[in-house]
Amino acid sequence: MKEQLRVGILGLGVVGSGSVKVLAEQQAKIKEQTGVEVSIVKALIRPGEDKEAFAKEFQLTLTTELSEIVEDPSLDAVIELIGKIHPAKEFITAALENGKHVVTANKDLMAQHGVELVEIAKANNVSLFYEASVAGGIPILRTLTANYLADEITNIRGIVNGTTNYMLTKMLEDGTSYEEALAQAQELGFAESDPTNDVDGIDAAYKMVILTQFAYGMDVALIDLEIQGIRGLSDQDVAQAQAFGYEIKLIGESVKTAGTVNVSVGPVLVPQTHALASIKNEYNGVFINSTGIGQSMFYGPGAGSLPTATSVISDLVAIAKNERLGISAPQFNEYRRPQALTPDEQVIASYYLAVTGIGQEDLQTILQNETVTAKEVVDTNGRIVVLTAPINRLQLAAVEEAVANKGTLERRMRVMEA
Amino acid sequence: MKEQLRVGILGLGVVGSGSVKVLAEQQAKIKEQTGVEVSIVKALIRPGEDKEAFAKEFQLTLTTELSEIVEDPSLDAVIELIGKIHPAKEFITAALENGKHVVTANKDLMAQHGVELVEIAKANNVSLFYEASVAGGIPILRTLTANYLADEITNIRGIVNGTTNYMLTKMLEDGTSYEEALAQAQELGFAESDPTNDVDGIDAAYKMVILTQFAYGMDVALIDLEIQGIRGLSDQDVAQAQAFGYEIKLIGESVKTAGTVNVSVGPVLVPQTHALASIKNEYNGVFINSTGIGQSMFYGPGAGSLPTATSVISDLVAIAKNERLGISAPQFNEYRRPQALTPDEQVIASYYLAVTGIGQEDLQTILQNETVTAKEVVDTNGRIVVLTAPINRLQLAAVEEAVANKGTLERRMRVMEA
Ligand SMILES: NC(=O)c1ccc[n+]([C@@H]2O[C@H](COP(=O)([O-])OP(=O)(O)OC[C@H]3O[C@@H](n4cnc5c(N)ncnc54)[C@H](OP(=O)(O)O)[C@@H]3O)[C@@H](O)[C@H]2O)c1
Ligand SMILES: NC(=O)c1ccc[n+]([C@@H]2O[C@H](COP(=O)([O-])OP(=O)(O)OC[C@H]3O[C@@H](n4cnc5c(N)ncnc54)[C@H](OP(=O)(O)O)[C@@H]3O)[C@@H](O)[C@H]2O)c1
Numbered sequence: 089m090k091e092q093l094r095v096g097i098l099g100l101g102v103v104g105s106g107s108v109k110v111l112a113e114q115q116a117k118i119k120e121q122t123g124v125e126v127s128i129v130k131a132l133i134r135p136g137e138d139k140e141a142f143a144k145e146f147q148l149t150l151t152t153e154l155s156e157i158v159e160d161p162s163l164d165a166v167i168e169l170i171g172k173i174h175p176a177k178e179f180i181t182a183a184l185e186n187g188k189h190v191v192t193a194n195k196d197l198m199a200q201h202g203v204e205l206v207e208i209a210k211a212n213n214v215s216l217f218y219e220a221s222v223a224g225g226i227p228i229l230r231t232l233t234a235n236y237l238a239d240e241i242t243n244i245r246g247i248v249n250g251t252t253n254y255m256l257t258k259m260l261e262d263g264t265s266y267e268e269a270l271a272q273a274q275e276l277g278f279a280e281s282d283p284t285n286d287v288d289g290i291d292a293a294y295k296m297v298i299l300t301q302f303a304y305g306m307d308v309a310l311i312d313l314e315i316q317g318i319r320g321l322s323d324q325d326v327a328q329a330q331a332f333g334y335e336i337k338l339i340g341e342s343v344k345t346a347g348t349v350n351v352s353v354g355p356v357l358v359p360q361t362h363a364l365a366s367i368k369n370e371y372n373g374v375f376i377n378s379t380g381i382g383q384s385m386f387y388g389p390g391a392g393s394l395p396t397a398t399s400v401i402s403d404l405v406a407i408a409k410n411e412r413l414g415i416s417a418p419q420f421n422e423y424r425r426p427q428a429l430t431p432d433e434q435v436i437a438s439y440y441l442a443v444t445g446i447g448q449e450d451l452q453t454i455l456q457n458e459t460v461t462a463k464e465v466v467d468t469n470g471r472i473v474v475l476t477a478p479i480n481r482l483q484l485a486a487v488e489e490a491v492a493n494k495g496t497l498e499r500r501m502r503v504m505e506a
Numbered sequence: 507m508k509e510q511l512r513v514g515i516l517g518l519g520v521v522g523s524g525s526v527k528v529l530a531e532q533q534a535k536i537k538e539q540t541g542v543e544v545s546i547v548k549a550l551i552r553p554g555e556d557k558e559a560f561a562k563e564f565q566l567t568l569t570t571e572l573s574e575i576v577e578d579p580s581l582d583a584v585i586e587l588i589g590k591i592h593p594a595k596e597f598i599t600a601a602l603e604n605g606k607h608v609v610t611a612n613k614d615l616m617a618q619h620g621v622e623l624v625e626i627a628k629a630n631n632v633s634l635f636y637e638a639s640v641a642g643g644i645p646i647l648r649t650l651t652a653n654y655l656a657d658e659i660t661n662i663r664g665i666v667n668g669t670t671n672y673m674l675t676k677m678l679e680d681g682t683s684y685e686e687a688l689a690q691a692q693e694l695g696f697a698e699s700d701p702t703n704d705v706d707g708i709d710a711a712y713k714m715v716i717l718t719q720f721a722y723g724m725d726v727a728l729i730d731l732e733i734q735g736i737r738g739l740s741d742q743d744v745a746q747a748q749a750f751g752y753e754i755k756l757i758g759e760s761v762k763t764a765g766t767v768n769v770s771v772g773p774v775l776v777p778q779t780h781a782l783a784s785i786k787n788e789y790n791g792v793f794i795n796s797t798g799i800g801q802s803m804f805y806g807p808g809a810g811s812l813p814t815a816t817s818v819i820s821d822l823v824a825i826a827k828n829e830r831l832g833i834s835a836p837q838f839n840e841y842r843r844p845q846a847l848t849p850d851e852q853v854i855a856s857y858y859l860a861v862t863g864i865g866q867e868d869l870q871t872i873l874q875n876e877t878v879t880a881k882e883v884v885d886t887n888g889r890i891v892v893l894t895a896p897i898n899r900l901q902l903a904a905v906e907e908a909v910a911n912k913g914t915l916e917r918r919m920r921v922m923e924a
Contacts, residue, residue: 366781394797
């Protein structure tokens with residue numbers, strides 16, 4: 089019966105320092121409820137980083153040597169919060185191989201190398217938990233494993249990137265331009281100095297990869313996803329979508345059809361009456377459809393120091409409980425199915441297409457050739473916007489190619505059914 | 507390492523038969539992921555109930571003798587789905603005392619005798635789980651224990667009764683009368699033949715008692731709650747609330763202030779822009795505010811055979827996992843704090859008051875005497891409606907008494923801040 093859990097932390101940035109603070113505040117409650125005294129006692133920082141005052145306040149030993157943490161036999165677990173792939177992957181591997189449980193919020197890493205790292209954790213009989221990697225403060229991963237095991241998910245979709253949702257909210261509500269909205273998000277600390285992964289949909293794609301593993305047991309790679317970002321989204325498209333009765337949201341979708349999955353990320357026209365349209369600013373929301381429970385939604389902060397740190401510490405508490413019970417390191421997600429992607433002709437959706445450099449008649453001919461019905465056509469000074477009836481991806485590709493031969497496809501977005 | 511979990515079920519009604527079906531469908535997936543073959547093999551029915559065909563389809567042995575289940579040494583767990591207090595309490599006690607884990611969806615029982623039953627479970631080293639007792643398909647209890655242990659909840663409120671929410675939706679959207687809406691809810695099977703507990707707010711109060719235990723560790727009794735139902739809510743009030751910019755919802759609230767709690771259930775004026783206002787029909791939604799995560803919301807079906815049954819089976823899966831790991835029966839909620847209720851003068855809210863038999867001037871005098879500010883006053887043929895500024899419960903009680911002396915207080919409802 090273990091009554092202490094001593095922890096080392098890698099990185100004292102936004103989430104790292106938040107985790108130290110949250111644990112300090114909740115330590116007594118955790119001890120009372122789990123019987124385990126959990127404490128973060130050592131932190132890895134970069135040479136030259138000034139964290140003396142912080143370390144003193146929270147009684148941390150600082151080090152710039154990884155081995156001082158992963159090879160310290162008095163430590164039971166390691167929290168990784170430096171982010172990115174390298175050297176985070178090597179650091180986590182070293183921690184696992186030294187028999188430390190690991191908690192991380194690193195979606196880039198878990199989406200790309202999660203399967204490999206979980207194998208290393210298993211081989212070393214330790215746990216690797218990463219609840220905070222998807223939708224910050226929303227406990228969506230643990231919910232999927234604990235509450236959907238006796239159910240069958242058919243569809244999981246949501247807003248899983250706080251930065252772009254903040255930007256889109258400003259663009260929709262205040263008419264802020266794309267560039268201005270991005271600058272605001274950076275100022276508020278939502279977007280990183282290099283916001284590429286956010287605005288290009290890559291960050292959301294990482295999260296959809298992880299959600300797909302938990303929902304269907306299937307391991308998909310980024311290359312299997314259809315990914316579009318919101319880079320350069322025009323005020324015109326935002327206004328036109330609203331005129332049609334929709335809001336534009338960056339939506340991740342993972343849909344199961346007859347044993348196959350289709351995973352995509354992109355700006356989507358969401359009906360103004362749909363609950364996803366009402367998720368504002370940096371908040372995230374995940375909708376799940378399943379055969380047993382039906383429709384559910386989980387909503388909460390998608391990022392931020394405290395919400396993400398609280399999620400990190402919850403993972404640590406799970407480890408403390410397991411250690412206390414003497415359980416040999418369970419893994420987060422044991423669901424595994426062979427990967428099977430939905431063929432293009434079975435991926436059906438309606439689309440918003442904005443086209444320039446091509447006449448209305450020519451465009452109509454292209455659509456007719458591919459048996460695509462246009463439900464709406466709006467021509468604004470030669471920029472033609474079409475809302476199609478549901479079509480498959482082969483039809484879409486053919487239309488895109490034909491349009492590109494004669495003019496320019498300025499924007500293509502999926503339309504969500506009401 | 508236990509690889510079988512044999513289960514007996516008490517009651518084959520709406521949720522009982524649903525549970526048998528859900529398990530039959532998910533048995534293979536559960537086995538694959540937990541390594542345990544979970545099966546319901548025996549069912550208690552009433553003498554004379556005709557369940558032969560059902561029993562045959564799902565390979566159940568039927569019995570009308572409780573002892574055949576609770577004293578059967580080959581059974582590991584018992585699911586109780588007969589409902590109400592007696593004999594459910596005695597049946598569960600017998601099961602626990604015979605060393606069976608128990609799963610139940612019985613909120614009446616868990617709210618009133620949960621603490622006692624959990625003690626019996628502990629004494630017999632078995633688990634007692636009841637996720638389905640609150641908000642049917644929403645995994646709110648497990649979320650509270652797993653994800654809020656390292657956080658501090660300040661406020662939990664929501665729509666936790668599907669029947670009344672269905673009725674209010676019909677009244678608000680279609681102008682259906684109270685009586686008609688109730689008849690529809692009964693027809694659709696949401697409301698029971700005796701809908702007293704639903705419309706009087708008792709069912710919601712049971713759930714708020716359980717949520718309060720999980721959120722704050724505090725055990726409150728029904729008598730500690732302020733409970734109001736929607737019985738006889740008039741079309742006039744519904745329309746007047748809408749004119750003020752609100753929808754009427756039956757809301758349960760459990761609020762922590764300086765270490766004390768106030769728990770209430772009643773019709774509340776919810777701003778039309780608030781997410782709670784958009785929860786329709788039989789759906790439930792629970793909002794949590796906490797110092798770490800901030801604001802979160804969990805939304806899903808509040809009742810119904812399949813959602814509730816899926817939740818029951820999830821509890822069974824948790825037991826199967828624990829048995830497999832050889833863990834000695836953890837309990838659901840280990841959080842315990844001495845109960846402390848918020849004093850009346852610290853319970854602050856704005857109110858909607860509908861008054862008859864009293865003149866506007868007299869009413870204004872009463873309000874002034876108690877230093878209550880009226881933000882809105884509407885007089886419709888002598889039925890006066892007032893929206894007050896925030897006041898405490900002593901002020902409210904004084905106003906109510908003074909009004910009762912001169913006329914009639916037709917309706918009093920809390921107003922939720924935007
Ligand atoms: N921020 C959020 O809201 C949020 C939400 C969910 C998940 N996450 C994830 O949480 C992780 C941390 O994010 P964050 O926002 O806390 O980032 P951050 O503020 O940039 O923190 C990372 C910290 O690690 C330090 N670091 C980097 N490489 C290091 C090394 N080799 N040795 C020692 N220290 C090193 C950084 O120092 P320098 O500044 O000197 O590089 C920085 O202090 C990322 O995986 C991120 O994706 C963040
Ligand atoms: N329905 C929902 O959506 C829902 C949602 C959440 C929680 N719950 C809870 O789940 C429980 C079951 O609800 P339900 O809707 O399934 O009720 P139900 O349809 O009335 O089912 C109860 C069944 O138990 C039988 N029963 C009662 N006493 C019995 C006894 N002594 N011995 C054997 N059988 C007995 C009843 O038979 P008779 O009909 O002959 O009495 C009936 O078949 C309740 O605690 C309820 O509060 C229900």
